Amino acid sequence: MKRIALFLIVSILSFSGHEIMAGCDSINLHFHERIPYVHEIENGVEGFTATPATAAFQKADIPFQWKKTPSKRQMLIIKNNKGCDCAVGWFKNPEREKFAKYTLPIYQDRPQIALTRADNEKLRSGMTVDSLFSDPNLILGVKNGYSYGIYLDMKIVQHKPAVEKTTCENINMLKLIHVRRWDYFFIAPEEADWLIESSGLSKKDFKYIEFKDIPEGEKRYIMCSQKVGDEIIERLNKAITEEDFLKSKK
Numbered sequence: 001m002k003r004i005a006l007f008l009i010v011s012i013l014s015f016s017g018h019e020i021m022a023g024c025d026s027i028n029l030h031f032h033e034r035i036p037y038v039h040e041i042e043n044g045v046e047g048f049t050a051t052p053a054t055a056a057f058q059k060a061d062i063p064f065q066w067k068k069t070p071s072k073r074q075m076l077i078i079k080n081n082k083g084c085d086c087a088v089g090w091f092k093n094p095e096r097e098k099f100a101k102y103t104l105p106i107y108q109d110r111p112q113i114a115l116t117r118a119d120n121e122k123l124r125s126g127m128t129v130d131s132l133f134s135d136p137n138l139i140l141g142v143k144n145g146y147s148y149g150i151y152l153d154m155k156i157v158q159h160k161p162a163v164e165k166t167t168c169e170n171i172n173m174l175k176l177i178h179v180r181r182w183d184y185f186f187i188a189p190e191e192a193d194w195l196i197e198s199s200g201l202s203k204k205d206f207k208y209i210e211f212k213d214i215p216e217g218e219k220r221y222i223m224c225s226q227k228v229g230d231e232i233i234e235r236l237n238k239a240i241t242e243e244d245f246l247k248s249k250k
Contacts, residue, residue: 024084026063030074035194049089052106059239086224091147101224104240109188109217114209116184128213133159141182149218
């Protein structure tokens with residue numbers, strides 16, 4: 001009996017670290033290049049959402065590997081639920097919560113702005129989102145399948161502004177603004193400066209529109225497939241809470 005009891009104690013104690021992964025030997029942590037949130041460096045990935053995500057997995061002792069994956073493909077992978085997959089820096093909304101699991105937030109954006117041409121006099125800082133969306137002559141560019149946060153998503157449904165959808169990344173969306181195909185699109189201010197700089201276009205050709213009725217920026221999370229066990233999510237949450245990873249850039 002003593003030997004059996006000793007064996008059980010040793011077995012329980014050995015169930016630590018990555019040995020309690022419940023069918024997941026390792027997590028595929030998907031990202032796409034999006035400075036300043038995520039970008040590749042020589043020895044890995046870093047950024048406003050990548051760095052706290054790395055720290056959370058390491059602190060929780062959960063094996064993972066970064067996988068560079070287009071944003072639309074990431075959503076399909078999580079939704080198809082065929083493997084132990086997570087994606088970093090995504091917003092949470094009711095539709096996604098039907099098929100995905102979320103950790104605690106790892107970052108919070110500053111209030112979103114609209115990006116438009118500097119000579120577009122129909123958009124001006126201090127206006128409201130309601131008044132902007134009520135103008136049927138202004139074309140809003142959106143990325144297909146993306147959420148712009150609960151507030152803007154609901155306002156789009158409410159007002160039904162003129163919308164053109166695309167699957168291209170933000171840098172090409174910016175160029176559509178520049179050639180006047182679209183009037184504006186929404187973006188976090190953290191990202192806007194880098195986007196214009198990396199596009200090769202002049203910053204003086206654009207202006208940032210701030211809204212008096214827009215709320216604080218959306219929180220960003222690690223989003224996982226259903227195959228990722230609840231105990232893994234709990235361990236990540238414990239790591240996020242302990243290290244206070246939710247630190248917004250002011």
